[in-house]
Amino acid sequence: MDRGLRVARGARRKKRELRTLTDPFTVAPPTGARIRDRLCLSSSDEKVLTLLGHHLGHHARADLAERVRIGRVPVKDNRRAERKRALTKVSSSRWAGAITRASEDQYQLSLRCLFDERASLRRTIAKIRDRLTVPCGQRVGGVRGYPDQKERAQKQYRLQVLTARLAEVEARIEAGHPAIVVGGKRLAKIRHNLADAGLADAEWRERWDAERMFLAADGESGAPYGNYTITVDPGDGTVTIVLPEPMRHLANASRGRYRLTAKVTFTHRRDEWLDRATANQSVRYKIACDPERGRWYLDASWPTPHTVLPTPVELAASGVRLLAVDLNADHLAACVVDAHGNPVGEPVTVPTALTGPSSQRDGRLRAAITTLIDLARANDCAGLAIENLGFADTRATGRETMGRGKRGKTFRRIVAGLPTAKFRERLSGMAHHAGLLVVAVDPAYTSRWGAQHWQHPLQQQSKTTVVTGHHAAATAIGRRALGHGARRRPGVTAHDQRIVARRATGQTVPRPRARGTASPPRTTGTPHQGTKTCWSRSDQLVLFPVSKTVRETPGTRRPAPGPVHRDSANTGQLA
Structure with a gap:
């Protein structure tokens, strides 16, 4: 047999090694703000x-x-x-x-x-x-x-x-x-x-000339209303522009300035703009022309202060919930995950329909993200967990790694249609303004392990929603964002805890107790401590036999076998 074929067969028999997963991280908020108003x-x-x-x-x-x-x-x-x-x-x-x-x-x-x-x-x-x-x-x-x-x-x-x-x-x-x-x-x-x-x-x-115009002025702290070249009065909304030296003959205001007849209000995020403009902090303005609609716009932008966000480890320690989201070509699969990594409630599917003109696609994507934010608020979630998708390597190699033929072409079209960069950018900005955090995780094996460990239990837990592999992948994403593994212990979820025997989840990290104060391990027949009720103690005599020196007297009550709850348990320490 050819040595190359033997090596190839041996490589196939060898178990594939899992690639190293990167740690989850909190997505940084936007470093600036930008608003637009029509002129x-x-x-x-x-x-x-x-x-x-x-x-x-x-x-x-x-x-x-x-x-x-x-x-x-x-x-x-x-x-x-x-x-x-x-x-x-x-x-x-x-x-x-x-x-x-x-x-x-x-x-x-x-x-x-x-x-x-x-x-x-x-x-x-x-x-x-x-x-x-x-x-x-x-x-x-x-x-x-x-x-x-x-x-x-x-x-x-x-x-x-x-x-x-x-x-x-x-x-x-x-x-x-x-x-x-x-x-x-x-x-x-x-x-x-x-x-x-x-x-x-x-x-x-007309479009070419509109794109090649330059009408942008950088802000300057200390200048009138944050910009001396293009000035917007926050009181009445008038816009004045400093004209270059060869065009000073067109000025209709003092000091070679031209005052527009249009007024600017900036309805969106007006309070933030007013705080900067009235304090003479820098605001950058840009005038843009849209020849297709025959409209002119004024954009205002400014830097936002840097904020230190909690890490995923700190989020998991605080015991918060996360809304895990799995991005797909035509919908978003979401699932609420608690601090222990267990799914809460039923999974949700948010359609996107990202087809048609670019302006409509952006609006539909914003509407889908708004639905996610409302869902996170309704379930008291501290943030959202997403996959850190890029597809840079995959899109570069194309057919070499993503298949060939009709099936490969369909798969490549789906990958190309995923708005990964646009979704990440829009989600981080809109979630930040809504007071929510965004945690990005490694996307490796989330779909495979989610379907293997969580699709069937989620379907048992859900009564009205058809659970798909995307919902299971969202659960794996949420667990990874909180530091838990994707694997599920047997018997975690059930449709009825009273009928079906289930084990404890055991997802939290065990914390050692102080020695000398821990309770003895609970086994069959161990008396309940505290306020719990013990229905039968018939088998406790074997574990805690009554001493022969204690005599039973008719009419007297037998002392309770075993330790009472006000006695401290002996964990093996010598007095």
Whole structure:
């Protein structure tokens, strides 16, 4: 027999080792807040804002191009002061500061995207190379070869394409010149396929110009109402903007400012905004245009104070409940778990229906999260437990690890449709504002162990809900968030505790008692202590026989055998 085949068969017989699980952690709350209000502008206001956005956007793109040409250098060598002085001549000092800061942030973000793409390409190339080393239709050392020579040839061609892309990415990282498309790469590609996108040339141009405008001003503590460049009066809601030097002739207020006719109220989180604006704390404003709806918006954002959240160990010690949630493609499976890791009540299914336009998907996801928060409040839960899903490695390798054919394609579509990043971001923010914590756990084996240990007991406990494997996985997630294992002791849950014999759960960590004060172990026939009632003591004479020196007298009562509850138990210590 071939030695390679013997090794492969031996590897299959060997029991697969479980991967090491990471510890659960409390998800950090949002580091900032952002609110939006609509600007009902007049025709003159729209004309001035359009001219201002195009003027600043032109200089912002030029500054970003200069920053890309500088490359990867230390912060002190990025020549920001020199670039800011050049921009001040065509705008103002504060506009120049906002433009140079935005350019630096965009450059650093693009570099991080390049590093992520390089890691993804390396994972994919390594996986394809491993499978190409195995003959077609065989498996060596746990690595499966491609089923036929045709697919193997296609993968060899794909390997060459990915290798070329990796070389290009590495060259960009080495030179420090990431590719940045101001306005969006997707919108730029639509320009060559307007018929497929259903857009006219004028409509595309309007969207392109709106995306490339720059109308953002950073806040400044101590400035009037937290921002000198774009100022919003919290009293009457008027908005004034400092115009650049070449546009000062359009000013309708003092000191080269332009006052909009629109009023701003900021209904959502208005109290937080008022606290900062009236105290002259920094607030960043950004004016955005939506040409599809023909609307203008004003966004306000500010940093939030850092708060220290309790760890999962502290949550488990405090004896709180958690609402465990299992994220799926079309619904959320939730189950309430108490401090001992036992499910409470019946599991709940929250539909999501994340199909259709992106705006509708975001609204449906928010509605589902709101339902979870209401459910957590109704059951006195301190927070929610979720899986720390990312799918970075899985999505990078694609068909190499997620199956092939019709079944693999369906599974890959399901994984791609899971809103993992959006769900985690929305849940952490909305739960924080609702006063709830979010605990993230390792997603390994939650579905398998949950279905193995908890689906049948949950179905026995539930009377009206059909329990699925997703509900069982949610229970495993909640137990892992509290530090318990996924395995269930026999006889924990029952539909009727009086009829079915059950054991104690034994999920809590045993705490040693002080020596000399512990009660003796309870066995059959041991008298009940305290206020418990003992129905029969007929078998206690064997365990605690009456001394022969004690004589029974007619009419007298036999002394109670065994120790009485006011005597201290002897645990083996010498007096």
